[in-house]
Amino acid sequence: MFQLVEKRKWYFLISAILIIPGLIAMLYSTINSGSPWQLGIDFVGGSVLEVSFANEVDIEVARDIVSELGYSDPTINTIGSDNTISIRTKTMSIEEKGVIVAALAEAFGEATERQFNSVGPAVGQETARAAGLAFLATSVAILAFVAMAFHKVPHAGRYGAIAIFKMMHDVLFLLGFASIMGLVAGWEIDTMFLTAALTVLGFSVQDVIVVFDRIRENITRRRTENYETIVNRSLLETLHRSLATQLNAIFIMLAIALFGGDTTRQFMITMLVGMGIGTYSSLFFATPMLVVWNNREWPWLRKSKSTIEANA
Secondary structure, three states: OOOOHHHHHHHHHHHHHHHHHHHHHHHHHHHHHOOOOOEOHHHHOEEEEEEEEOOOOOHHHHHHHHHHOOOOOOEEEEEOEEEEEEEEEOOOOHHHHHHHHHHHHHHHOOEEEEEEEEEOHHHHHHHHHHHHHHHHHHHHHHHHHHHHHOOOOOOHHHHHHHHHHHHHHHHHHHHHHHHHHHHHHOOOEOHHHHHHHHHHHHHHHHHHHHHHHHHHHHHHHOOOOOHHHHHHHHHHHHHHHHHHHHHHHHHHHHHHHHHOOHHHHHHHHHHHHHHHHHHHHHHHHHHHHHHHHHOOOOHHHHHHHHHHHHHO
């Protein structure tokens, strides 16, 4: 039988390589801008204006025009075509919006306003609070499910604890990824990012519970095998199912990210990357972690065990 679990130290090293750059990016961004991420108007407040023009829009020229009108560092992107742009700035009034549209129309031809919204920071704060509560509720639900489904398995609490630890692993990676993309590509954290993160966590938790459930079944079926062999066998038995399910979703999201509009690209890339890390962590982080815990391979547990043996 092919051994996957015994290479667990390499998997943990890969997780560290994936997460640490994001943590460094968050620290760097905090030092330089006061926030670990580039926050969108959902969190800091501001206005979004979408306008179509008769001619192709030069983003740099449009940015200079908006900046000259007193809106420093506006975020301007094309939407769907080079004739339609989205402008994100600090909060503007209806009159100020009209001035911007008129100035841009002089440069790029007749303008047609498609959308204009102003958002206060309280909206994003409320959404972030709801996301935090959703994470806590998910953690409680996992613990409750594991308590019922794994009650006949030795050390059932470990499965719930590791599932939650795996969620934290994925969240840290996504937050770090968002910070890196904010520094490199100007990505902003908004409510769509939170939506993508929570969706990814849902898929991720489902995936790891499937693997854990196969371990539970094999513990009762193969009582003569040691725990590490059972975990490895269970991982191999569910590997094809997990990869097939997640890859189907990943291929669809990749197509949308490549060929979809600009308005959905950041959301889909976040989903795509999150789905990938969620699949990896289910198979090669959370599952081997069960063996680490069972074999007392944590440094402090080894010390505790040796101390007990020395005192015996």
